[in-house]
Amino acid sequence: MDAALGAPEKMRARHEELTPMMRQYCDLCAQYDGSLVLFQVGDFYETFCEAAEVSARLLEITLTKREDSTGSYPMAGIPIGSAESYIETLLDAGFRVAVADQVQDPEEASGVVDRAVTRIVTPGTLTEDELLRSEDNNYVAALAREGESADGEEYGLAFLDVSTGDFVATGSSSEETIRDEISRFAPAEAIIDPGLEGFDGFDADCMVTPYDPSAFELEGARELLDSYFGTPEKRLASDAEISACGALLSYAEYARGGQDGRLDYLNHLTRYEPREYMLLDRVALRSLELFEPRAVGGDGEHTLLGVLDETACALGRRKLTDWLRRPLLDPDRIEARLDAVSEWTTLVGAREEVYDLLSEVYDVERLIARVSRGRANARDLRALKDTLDTVPEIRAAMEGVESNTLRELRGELDELEEVRDLIDRAISESPPIEITEGDVIAPGYDAGLDELRETEREGKDWIDSLEKRERERTGIDSLKVGFNQVHGYYIEVTNPNLDRVPEDYTRRQTLKNSERFYTPELKRREDEIMAAEERADDLEYELFVEVRREVADESERVQAVAETLATLDVLVSLADVAAKYGYARPDIDEKPGIDIEGGRHPVVERTQESFVPNGAELSPEERLAVLTGPNMSGKSTYMRQVALIAILAQIGSFVPASRARIGIVDRVFTRVGASDDIAGGRSTFMVEMSELATILRGASERSLVLLDEVGRGTSTADGLAIARAITEYVHDEVGAMTLFATHHHELTALADELPSAFNLHFAATQTDDGVTFRHDVSRGAATASYGIEVARAAGVPEHVVERSRALVAEDALENATDGGRAVGDDGTGSAPAPSEPMSDPLADELRSLDVANMTPIEALTTLDRLKREVNED
Missing domain, CATH: 1.10.1420.10 (MutS, DNA mismatch repair protein; Chain A, domain 3)
Incomplete structure (x- = not known):
């Protein structure tokens, strides 16, 4: 790919021998090293040498050859009229594209036509509607760092949407905070300070573009920002932020190619402080499905954004x-x-x-x-x-x-009013797409233009009536008056009637079956029409450009109106x-806690015929809920709905609940669902532990923490130990409001040991036909997980299900007869001392059980009852 982006090696080696046009192409490739140059030749954008071979393969176009006195060069081209779709394909393949247009009229060129790069197209600097795939913001980011010591380092981060002019910046001394802010905005492209080349905080689909290191130099960045917004220190908080914003502005100007680089519509640079907003990091955004569904290929409507x-x-x-x-x-x-x-x-x-x-x-x-x-x-x-x-x-x-x-x-x-009036007076009601072909400026706007158009119109009216007059004058009924771009206006006479042509006819063109002529008066009228039309088109273009400039002068006011309309919408x-x-207005206050009655998951309730509402109550006195219940009972949905209700409340929305009080939540942490990082060489368990470490470092007493099945990626003993230790740490040291879903029923004992912990569970009803999930949450711990029943419902073969039941029954019997308690049933994760025998009546009942002749449901139910009695004993 790199070879295709630079100046072609074959051309560089023989630069002085090249034809003027190929030298021009080679020079543009060298000037825009790192971009694939599309070089206008007539109605096509051409590529040559290695770039042509790559283009032909990616774009599925024909690879041809250009031959001249200096040699033969591979060549591939695309029509200018349909270039955007091809450019999109190149962008998807990871290329940046430099579009080199002819900037000189070929008829006026004495040698090779002048060409210049008029725009550089990259994922983050798109402005064309055809390339912008959605109405969402399309950001390019810049990241800078200032300071030499670890204590004195400060990061600056800026985001710019070139298509709308949205320009925001922030900064922090914490790399983790910077990573979170990058996740918040999800830029399509980024440029980074040369000292941060190893930074890996951008998503895989964000193109990190090499850019001129000098753009990050502080003085130059400060001067550029000052030319746009005034003294940057009045808007930004650190040198790192100034460096990032200045470099980003420089890059946006560079992307305009050979045009005047200034972006006059950039009227606002807004600095924000991350601590002014609830923090939703990359993990939370994905697991809560705010913008993208977790399922591959999932419907974008099944996200929080989609339903709102x-x-x-x-x-x-x-x-x-x-x-x-x-x-x-x-x-x-x-x-x-x-x-x-x-x-x-x-x-x-x-x-x-x-x-x-x-x-x-x-x-x-x-x-x-x-x-x-x-x-x-x-x-x-x-x-x-x-x-x-x-x-x-x-x-x-x-x-x-x-x-x-x-x-x-x-x-x-x-x-x-003045802008609306100007456009209304100046621009035709139904103008053409092209602004150089006339009919753009409305009649009555400019007297000079009206006069030229009248001259043109009168001339054409005269010509429209010429055919009738000449037929009457010559007696040739088949005589026609026409026009073409090459020869202009003509009078056409068929060959059989040539002997009747008047003397004042001058031959203009000979065809197979006819001759074309003009008269002195026709030539004069043609000259008047063509001159008036050309002058009118030129004047129209000048007038349009002036009107467009006057409208552009009011861009700041227009953008302010757009901001207001957006907020209203x-x-x-x-x-x-x-x-x-049926959303309800939430009560908002600063006292930590969440109190929800009849809460619903805003996305899930739209996809199901019925949805069971559930309440949630977290407070400083009861802030950690251990949530148990069968698989598929609704634990994960419940936890997510609590977080989504808090998010909705804090954007200023009503919430899907009958009543809700939300104490301000500063951050939502999630460890929900299994994932791995194959490309990064990290297992599911390693990813889980990394996410947990982030939670334990970053959560506060105002945070909401969702933990689902912590520790399931390792052995049962290790997983239980990790889950218990994390629960205790979150309770004792962090103090965050926490929902902890687990299948380790041993953890339910924490409700008796930790003063601010309590148990919640989702119940199920078991019958001979299977398990019915009620999806309602209640106080207390669940009595069983019903994993085998879930397996059966999922379609696992019946003989596997029956074997699983038998194994569970055997294991329960063995544990019950081997000391009276299963390991960890006392909530400590350790077996009781051998000196604690089971009470005689229970032992006798266990020995008398005929498990082999029981149905699986009967065996499991009986053993579960006996197990509870043993624990109570």
């Missing part, structure tokens, strides 16, 4: 994603959002009207970004105007709103979901 997303426009979807990515910690801000959602739930008519208006809103952030980059066409401006036209109507629909948030949002809806969406699905 009733947004009307792209602006709202991105804002909702951001809110889920960063739930709030400030109760006042949460309550302000809840007030707005609450009011929208009562204003049904107004809510529906605003939703309908928002559904007409285009992606204004990306529109205004294209306008500012000079890439918007006339249709884009019309779309912008159509969006801005909804603003007065939305304001009217919000007349009389009462919550502070909605009143403030209504006040922030700038109607931008999310609040309307949350209210709509609350009304449709």
